[in-house]
Amino acid sequence: MKIDSLETLFKQELKDTYDAEKRLTKAIPKMVKAAQSEDLKTALQEHLEVTKNQVARLEQVFGLLDAKPQAKTCAGMKGIIEEGEEMMGQDAEGMLGDVALIGSARRVEHYEIASYSGLIAMAESMGNEEIQDLLRQTLEEEEETDRNLEELGEHLLEQTDSDEEEEDDEELEDEDDEEMDMEDEDDEDMEEDGEEVDDEEVEPVTPAPAPSRRKR
Numbered sequence: 274m275k276i277d278s279l280e281t282l283f284k285q286e287l288k289d290t291y292d293a294e295k296r297l298t299k300a301i302p303k304m305v306k307a308a309q310s311e312d313l314k315t316a317l318q319e320h321l322e323v324t325k326n327q328v329a330r331l332e333q334v335f336g337l338l339d340a341k342p343q344a345k346t347c348a349g350m351k352g353i354i355e356e357g358e359e360m361m362g363q364d365a366e367g368m369l370g371d372v373a374l375i376g377s378a379r380r381v382e383h384y385e386i387a388s389y390s391g392l393i394a395m396a397e398s399m400g401n402e403e404i405q406d407l408l409r410q411t412l413e414e415e416e417e418t419d420r421n422l423e424e425l426g427e428h429l430l431e432q433t434d435s436d437e438e439e440e441d442d443e444e445l446e447d448e449d450d451e452e453m454d455m456e457d458e459d460d461e462d463m464e465e466d467g468e469e470v471d472d473e474e475v476e477p478v479t480p481a482p483a484p485s486r487r488k489r
């Protein structure tokens with residue numbers, strides 16, 4: 274189809290976003306099932322309801338353009354969902370599965386935020402305020418969800434952190450820290466070498482000394 278006007282482009286992107294949201298109404302229940310923490314389960318369940326409403330809102334937008342709601346495969350969202358499913362299929366210890374799940378869910382939100390921001394910008398140019406309002410409501414919901422997920426993730430990581438610390442003997446921890454520091458320095462040196470010389474030239478060239486700013 275030739276994109277000969279802003280409205281044609283807008284409709285095309287609308288169909289793509291409609292497909293993305295509809296896919297999510299099928300994908301989020303799987304994420305709810307996979308989540309371990311009750312907080313994450315609740316957050317995802319709530320976003321499922323919000324998402325169903327977003328689908329309805331997009332249908333309203335189609336209506337305002339005198340068009341029938343139509344979905345056009347959103348390859349981007351399809352890929353993000355596939356990646357998330359792959360992650361859920363892995364055997365993750367404790368809350369690490371939830372941390373990964375939040376990573377997948379936030380990828381979804383960021384993709385949606387980009388889609389809706391684009392649609393709103395086009396609706397502004399088209400001068401359609403009713404459509405802008407509808408899309409802005411959804412954008413705000415996606416942004417809020419992303420912030421909630423970010424907080425939940427931080428909370429889970431803090432828990433994971435303190436659980437691990439409890440398991441370790443304090444003396445051992447100190448030794449580990451020293452070893453880690455040394456490894457970090459080695460890594461930095463390696464990275465520096467990589468930046469200075471091309472792979473093919475590695476052998477004949479003497480590595481340059483690390484700049485002094487790296488030393489503390």
Ligand SMILES: [Fe+2]
Nearest residue numbers: 294324327385
């Ligand atoms: Fe959404």
Ligand SMILES: [Fe+2]
Nearest residue numbers: 382385415418
């Ligand atoms: Fe969302």
